[in-house]
Amino acid sequence: MPLYKTIHPNSQTTVKIWKITESYDELLAKVNLKPNALERVLGMKSELHQRGFLSVRWLLQEFGYTDKDLFYDEFGKPHLKDGKQISISHSFNFSAVIISDSIIGIDVEKQRKKIAVIAHKFVDYEFDYLDKNTDDYINKLTVIWCVKESLYKLYCKPGLSFKDHCLVIPFNMDDAETMAWIDYKEAKKRYNIEFFEFEGFTCAYAIA
Template sequence: MPLYKTITPNSQTCVKIWKISESYIDLMKPLALTKASLERVEDMKSEIHQRGFLSVRHLLREFGYQDADLYYDNFGKPHLKDGKHISITHSFNFSAVIVSDLIVGIDVEKQRDKITIIAHKFIDYENDYLNEGSPDYIRKLTILWCIKESLYKLFLTPGLSFKNHCFAIPFNIEDQETIAWIDYKNQKHRYNIQFLEFEGFSCAYAIA
């Protein structure tokens, strides 16, 4: 399938989402991968991960980049050679890339009941406004996970904790935006968050 969705949060930022319906072979055909990327994708044991990896390269093409324009630092954070900021995510049959002049982070997650099992590991302050009996509890938990993951990717600091350092103010799903902050080593960093849902998935992105 071609590009699933394009979002322009502001004049400096663009989000592109890909629905992965193609086979590994069809995704691979038009791509020119670096040797390192080719070795990496061939070493992946799961075809889902292989297709996710390749779909991200298709998204890069949608932005006008090639695989060779992307590199990773020692922390595993992706960078573009032209200096623009980038964040990457994929989950099951969706992948997304955000590119901006600003520092950004993005995450996509499938909405699943099993998130309740790990909620205690990443939710603290948010328990004050979450209603476990609410019909949108799973959806809100998934959005919160995406928010905190996007903050983590944006900040990328060793020792940063979803539960202890990343927080989001109360939000309504239909608002598709909220404010979040990182409280780390006696410093608070505030971020604008936007989120959306599609086909049983949640996506959130943070913009510095």
């Protein structure tokens, strides 16, 4: 399938989302991988993960980059050789890439009821405004997870805790935006977050 969605949050930032309908072989034939990236994808046991990895490289090509333009630092954060900021996510049959002049983070997650089981591991303050009895409880938990994951990718420092150091202020599902904080060691900063839902998935991205 062609590109699923393109968003321009501002003049320096672009989000692209791909719906992965192609087979592993189709994706592999369309991308040019560095030797270490090819070794990595061939070593993956799950075809779902292989297709996610390859679809991200396809998205890079949509931006005008190749796998050779991408590298990772010692914390696992992706970077582009030209100095642009990049963040990457994939979940099941969707992948997303955001590229910006600003520091950014993005996350895509499938909405699943089992997130309620692990909510205590990443939610603290947010329980004050969440209501387990509402129809949108799972959706809100998924937004909170995506927001905190995007902040984690943006900040990318060892020891940052979703539960203890990331805070999402109250929001409504139809707001499509919220604010969140990182409060960790020397860092105390507020971020504007945008989020949206599509085909049973949630996406959120943070821009510094």
